[in-house]
Amino acid sequence: xxxxxxxxxxxxxxxxxxxxxxxxxxxxxxxxxxxxxxxxxxxxxxxxxxxxxxxxxxxxxxxxxxxxxxxxxxxxxxxxxxxxxxxxxxxxxxxxxxxxxxxxx
Amino acid sequence: xxxxxxxxxxxxxxxxxxxxxxxxxxxxxxxxxxxxxxxxxxxxxxxxxxxxxxxxxxxxxxxxxxxxxxxxxxxxxxxxxxxxxxxxxxxxxxxxxxxxxxxxxxxxxxxxxxxxxxxxxxxxxxxxxxxxxxxxxxxxxxxxxxxxxxxxxxxxxxxxxxxxxxxxxxxxxxxxxxxxxxxxxxxxxxxxxxxxxxxxxxxxxxxxxxxxxxxxxxxxxx
Numbered sequence: 001x002x003x004x005x006x007x008x009x010x011x012x013x014x015x016x017x018x019x020x021x022x023x024x025x026x027x028x029x030x031x032x033x034x035x036x037x038x039x040x041x042x043x044x045x046x047x048x049x050x051x052x053x054x055x056x057x058x059x060x061x062x063x064x065x066x067x068x069x070x071x072x073x074x075x076x077x078x079x080x081x082x083x084x085x086x087x088x089x090x091x092x093x094x095x096x097x098x099x100x101x102x103x104x105x
Numbered sequence: 106x107x108x109x110x111x112x113x114x115x116x117x118x119x120x121x122x123x124x125x126x127x128x129x130x131x132x133x134x135x136x137x138x139x140x141x142x143x144x145x146x147x148x149x150x151x152x153x154x155x156x157x158x159x160x161x162x163x164x165x166x167x168x169x170x171x172x173x174x175x176x177x178x179x180x181x182x183x184x185x186x187x188x189x190x191x192x193x194x195x196x197x198x199x200x201x202x203x204x205x206x207x208x209x210x211x212x213x214x215x216x217x218x219x220x221x222x223x224x225x226x227x228x229x230x231x232x233x234x235x236x237x238x239x240x241x242x243x244x245x246x247x248x249x250x251x252x253x254x255x256x257x258x259x260x261x262x263x264x265x266x267x268x269x270x271x272x273x274x275x276x277x278x279x280x281x282x283x284x285x286x287x288x289x290x291x292x293x294x295x296x297x298x299x300x301x302x303x304x305x306x307x308x309x310x311x312x313x314x315x316x317x318x319x320x321x322x323x324x325x326x327x
Contacts, residue, residue: 003236005114007226008219010155013118015215017125017144023207026131032134032179036141039172040125043148046160052303053240054155055226056212059247061240065256067160068245071167076267078172082179082260083271089183098195 004010012050018044029097031085035078042074121147132193134180142173159242302320 028034044078046067053063089095124144128137144169152161194200249257 002226004110005154007224008149009114009118009242011219012216015142015149015211015219016122019207019211020122020125020129023203024125026132026206026319027200028129029193029195030134032176032183033129033137033193035179036128036137036176039141039168039176040128040144043145043168045152046164047148050152050155050160051158054157056224059238061244061252064157064160064240064245065248065253067157069162069256069260071160072264075172076174076263079271080274081266082175083275085122085179086182086275093149095183098303100141 005049007055011048012056014044014047014051017047029096031088031097032082034097035081035085039074039078040080042070042077044069046070055101110154114151117147117150117154120144121151134193135177138173142169145169145173156239159245227240255256290312 020040021037021042021044023037024040025034028037031063047065049063049070051058053060057063085095088100092100095099121144124140124147127140128144130183131137131140145164149161149164149169152158152164
């Protein structure tokens with residue numbers, strides 16, 4: 001498996017996914033869309049971790065453990081973020097991130 | 106055999122990148138969430154290809170099973186403002202700036218760094234053809250109860266705090282605005298309203314209507 005696919009190919013896929021997620025998180029106006037972009041970026045990071053584990057340190061479990069903790073934190077982030085989206089929607093009747101600017105001076 | 110693996114990898118990579126592009130580009134947010142599910146499945150397949158079976162299962166369980174459903178619920182709860190005709194991306198120079206940043210980050214930073222860095226990939230010991238010593242699920246479970254025990258507990262606390270926090274954030278307004286009457290209070294209220302002189306409306310209709318949820322408000326606006 002490691003001889004068939006070079007490590008660089010996996011890393012480039014993860015990098016592309018990260019850049020697409022960054023574009024989505026920055027360019028979407030919908031707050032749920034922003035959260036989707038963040039999820040894509042977290043997935044890219046996880047692919048990187050698993051690839052490094054598989055190619056560089058396959059005998060140790062640190063890479064997989066780190067990936068599982070990132071999935072855990074991503075789940076917590078998604079739950080709190082979407083709860084905030086719903087709370088903001090109740091107060092402002094919008095999910096557009098540009099119009100929620102009451103902290104702007 | 107390597108050719109088959111390469112073809113599978115190419116298909117999975119195309120699925121991941123294509124689905125991710127659809128997630129950020131498509132106008133309808135529900136469709137974006139469905140493409141996000143496809144992207145998560147592709148990432149899970151990539152984990153399977155990288156021989157991280159437990160992570161693939163966790164990916165399907167957590168991302169496809171939980172986070173996608175959360176996102177779909179959030180879209181549905183806010184659905185009258187996430188329609189088809191609404192402009193979904195920022196406009197003007199900001200879009201060009203963000204596109205330039207993302208493309209430059211990929212083409213000028215990530216790809217050259219990945220391509221030029223000398224990775225020290227150690228060959229598996231023994232004669233070629235022997236299976237590599239690979240950390241499996243058993244080692245992972247042992248690590249969670251010995252080596253990473255503290256981190257494991259902290260992750261559990263984090264999940265609990267996030268759960269409670271999500272409930273508090275999402276239900277705060279509702280708890281403040283709408284008070285649920287007890288049966289005795291409601292009975293008293295109905296009796297008082299029925300005894301009020303000159304009121305010809307039935308007592309049940311004269312009750313103060315509980316505050317409607319935002320969804321039904323939106324439906325009445327339509």
